[in-house]
Amino acid sequence: MSCEPWPSALAINHASRTLELVWDGAPAALAHAALRASCRCAHCESARRAGGPALPMAPDLALARIEVLGASGLQLFFSDGHHRGIYPWPYLYQLAYERPMS
Numbered sequence: 001m002s003c004e005p006w007p008s009a010l011a012i013n014h015a016s017r018t019l020e021l022v023w024d025g026a027p028a029a030l031a032h033a034a035l036r037a038s039c040r041c042a043h044c045e046s047a048r049r050a051g052g053p054a055l056p057m058a059p060d061l062a063l064a065r066i067e068v069l070g071a072s073g074l075q076l077f078f079s080d081g082h083h084r085g086i087y088p089w090p091y092l093y094q095l096a097y098e099r100p101m102s
């Protein structure tokens, strides 16, 4: 049995600063700050490789907007203006459920 290719529900919870999703009937919530820290755009990756903290993160950082990119995944727009990260569905799944997508 394999997972659904993308979540059946997806919503920003502004109060709890999480991204809520439902995959294969299982709800999960990802903290906005954790998503920001997991950004895999070239800029964040090179900052991480340089050893330092990926990026200074504002304490009030939030996810402002999401855009579904079809089968490719999800683009996240953060309150600090960062929106270069594209989160492929399998990567999001792994972040949310802490296991690889099957």
Ligand SMILES: [Zn+2]
Residues within 6 Å of the ligand: 039, 040, 041, 042, 043, 044, 045, 082, 084, 085
């Ligand atoms: Zn990034």
